Amino acid sequence: MNSIEQYQHHLKRQNEVIVASASDLAKHIQAIATAQADYAKRSFKDGAAFFERLASAKSLEEAMEVRTEYTKTAYETFGAESKRIVETYTELFRTPLKPFGSMIAGAPSQATVK
Numbered sequence: 001m002n003s004i005e006q007y008q009h010h011l012k013r014q015n016e017v018i019v020a021s022a023s024d025l026a027k028h029i030q031a032i033a034t035a036q037a038d039y040a041k042r043s044f045k046d047g048a049a050f051f052e053r054l055a056s057a058k059s060l061e062e063a064m065e066v067r068t069e070y071t072k073t074a075y076e077t078f079g080a081e082s083k084r085i086v087e088t089y090t091e092l093f094r095t096p097l098k099p100f101g102s103m104i105a106g107a108p109s110q111a112t113v114k
Contacts, residue, residue: 028092035088039081046074 050070057063 024095025092028088028095032085032088032092035081035085039077039085043074043077046070046077 050066053066053070054063057066
């Protein structure tokens with residue numbers, strides 16, 4: 001193969017890798033947006049239910065119990081959702097770079113291109 005063909009082949013591979021990486025990036029960003037939107041909706045619904053229960057409390061002890069239960073549940077949910085979203089972000093930064101590693105490993109050396 002002459003050097004022009006090698007260069008064209010390398011450019012074609014590079015283009016394919018960029019397109020694949022952009023596609024993976026878009027999928028991960030969509031997954032993150034969906035996860036955050038779902039968490040926001042669930043959090044809003046839980047908050048509304050909390051205020052309904054709080055408003056219907058008959059005594060101070062019952063109100064404190066409702067508040068304590070809501071706080072505990074909200075904290076646990078926040079921790080679990082944060083962990084899940086962080087894992088999605090980790091995958092976001094890891095996955096789109098994989099195709100570039102194979103491209104770099106298979107790149108022609110300067111000695112072969114004339």
